Amino acid sequence: MSDHIIKFDKVGKSYGSLKVLDGLDFEVKRGEKVTIIGPSGSGKSTVLRVLMTLETINAGVVYVGNEPLWHEQCNGALVPAGEGHLRKMRQQLGMVFQQFNLFPHMTVRRNIAEAPVKVLGLSRQDANLRAEELLEMVGLADQADKYPHQLSGGQQQRVGIARALAMRPKVMLFDEPTSALDPELVGEVLNVIARLASEHDLTMLLVTHEMRFAREVSDRVCFFDKGRIKEQGTPEELFTDPKEQRTRDFLKAVLDA
Amino acid sequence: MLFGIEWDTSSELAFAWSILPILLIGLWVTVQATVLGFFVALVLGLILAVLKAAPSRFISWPARALTEFIRDTPLLIQLFFLYYVLPEYGIVLPAFLTGALALGLQYSAYTSEVYRAGLEAIGRDQREAARALNFPAAHTFTHVLLPQAIPRIIPAMGNYLVSIMKDVPVLSVVTVLEMLNVAKIIGDRTFDYMVPLSMVGGLYLIMTLVASAGVRLLDMRLPKQGLPLK
Numbered sequence: 001m002s003d004h005i006i007k008f009d010k011v012g013k014s015y016g017s018l019k020v021l022d023g024l025d026f027e028v029k030r031g032e033k034v035t036i037i038g039p040s041g042s043g044k045s046t047v048l049r050v051l052m053t054l055e056t057i058n059a060g061v062v063y064v065g066n067e068p069l070w071h072e073q074c075n076g077a078l079v080p081a082g083e084g085h086l087r088k089m090r091q092q093l094g095m096v097f098q099q100f101n102l103f104p105h106m107t108v109r110r111n112i113a114e115a116p117v118k119v120l121g122l123s124r125q126d127a128n129l130r131a132e133e134l135l136e137m138v139g140l141a142d143q144a145d146k147y148p149h150q151l152s153g154g155q156q157q158r159v160g161i162a163r164a165l166a167m168r169p170k171v172m173l174f175d176e177p178t179s180a181l182d183p184e185l186v187g188e189v190l191n192v193i194a195r196l197a198s199e200h201d202l203t204m205l206l207v208t209h210e211m212r213f214a215r216e217v218s219d220r221v222c223f224f225d226k227g228r229i230k231e232q233g234t235p236e237e238l239f240t241d242p243k244e245q246r247t248r249d250f251l252k253a254v255l256d257a
Numbered sequence: 258m259l260f261g262i263e264w265d266t267s268s269e270l271a272f273a274w275s276i277l278p279i280l281l282i283g284l285w286v287t288v289q290a291t292v293l294g295f296f297v298a299l300v301l302g303l304i305l306a307v308l309k310a311a312p313s314r315f316i317s318w319p320a321r322a323l324t325e326f327i328r329d330t331p332l333l334i335q336l337f338f339l340y341y342v343l344p345e346y347g348i349v350l351p352a353f354l355t356g357a358l359a360l361g362l363q364y365s366a367y368t369s370e371v372y373r374a375g376l377e378a379i380g381r382d383q384r385e386a387a388r389a390l391n392f393p394a395a396h397t398f399t400h401v402l403l404p405q406a407i408p409r410i411i412p413a414m415g416n417y418l419v420s421i422m423k424d425v426p427v428l429s430v431v432t433v434l435e436m437l438n439v440a441k442i443i444g445d446r447t448f449d450y451m452v453p454l455s456m457v458g459g460l461y462l463i464m465t466l467v468a469s470a471g472v473r474l475l476d477m478r479l480p481k482q483g484l485p486l487k
Contacts, residue, residue: 052385052388052389053388054385054388054389087391090388090389090391091391093389094389095389097382097385097386097389099382101382101383101385101386101389102386103383103386103401104405105404105405114390114392114400115390115391115392118392118393118396118400119390119391119392119393163390164389164390167390167391
């Protein structure tokens with residue numbers, strides 16, 4: 001049993017001739033907070049989407065908790081996984097989307113409680129209780145009965161975080177959680193994520209353009225370029241003393257902007 | 258005399274007044290055929306829409322072909338087929354039921370397209386959120402997609418309700434005594450077509466206006482909860 005909760009083993013993913021992931025090797029330890037940075041099209045969001053089983057892979061194997069995510073063992077060979085296996089594996093992951101992806105026709109409470117009821121089999125009462133606890137945690141205890149469109153973007157994203165946490169995932173995936181927000185709303189969402197990172201032993205994978213934030217919360221920062229990890233290290237190493245010219249150029253471009 | 262009700266031909270007005278109850282009996286048949294036909298169209302259309310969206314081509318293509326076939330052949334042929342051909346295979350349905358089914362079948366091809374458009378208008382993000390939360394596929398459909406599609410499709414469905422209502426007279430060719438057929442019989446017997454036909458026109462106008470108003474009311478009353486409509 002290795003201490004890796006996530007492992008990408010020579011994973012390839014392409015759209016036609018465009019290689020989004022190019023023989024990617026990537027590992028995440030239990031409880032580790034990893035930030036993925038890189039130019040658009042470098043495959044950083046794809047890593048999260050592959051983990052959330054929103055996108056398939058073309059080559060290699062992805063492991064979550066030592067079990068292949070996209071494959072099943074069949075007579076000693078790895079075969080593409082069926083929906084049953086995917087459902088079981090998906091249970092360990094939670095995702096926060098760039099555009100929040102809340103259900104507009106459900107109240108905030110229902111948005112959070114729906115999956116625990118339908119998927120985990122909690123009673124409506126218990127699920128509502130869980131929803132209210134999580135809303136308390138993200139500072140929205142008084143908004144449970146509102147609909148998503150009645151909230152600000154920052155509040156909606158905090159509901160999105162609560163919704164993912166309600167499933168008690170082992171790994172949380174944040175896909176550019178603040179990119180769709182007005183600048184003055186970014187802080188409240190980052191605060192919630194930062195608190196989550198410091199108070200829980202959750203494994204967290206974060207794709208972001210907020211470099212200062214990445215530096216504060218992550219144990220490790222990975223710079224993606226052309227479907228591979230070009231360079232990685234502690235935030236200190238990567239931000240103050242990047243080895244690769246490509247990393248230096250990228251950091252210069254985003255930090256000057 | 259029709260349905261045991263006598264008419265009074267002493268004056269146009271007395272004639273109109275005396276045949277009104279007869280026409281209302283026909284109107285009731287028209288309403289029943291409309292409601293039953295619309296119900297069939299709503300249910301069958303949803304089934305067709307789901308089949309057309311199926312990931313397997315072996316399911317989606319036949320469903321698409323069937324929709325196209327139903328849509329591109331006249332209602333009258335489908336009606337004749339159900340009424341005259343099915344009994345040869347031992348399936349005998351009453352004229353009214355056959356007619357309502359034919360209407361429902363014809364319009365299911367149209368309503369399935371409305372459903373399809375309504376479902377497709379919902380962004381990919383909703384399906385992805387449902388998948389990330391591990392919802393079973395059926396739950397995603399009934400609790401995430403459909404509730405968001407319904408407010409969008411109500412106006413279009415309302416139009417088809419009115420269309421079905423206006424197509425009910427076609428059922429007269431298989432002996433259904435709907436309102437227009439009743440009016441024609443009255444005309445045949447009294448040689449006065451003008452009065453019963455005008456009355457049917459007027460009654461139709463009232464029915465369609467009421468139906469449209471009902472649909473609009475439903476559309477306004479239905480909670481939209483921040484759905485991006487148009």
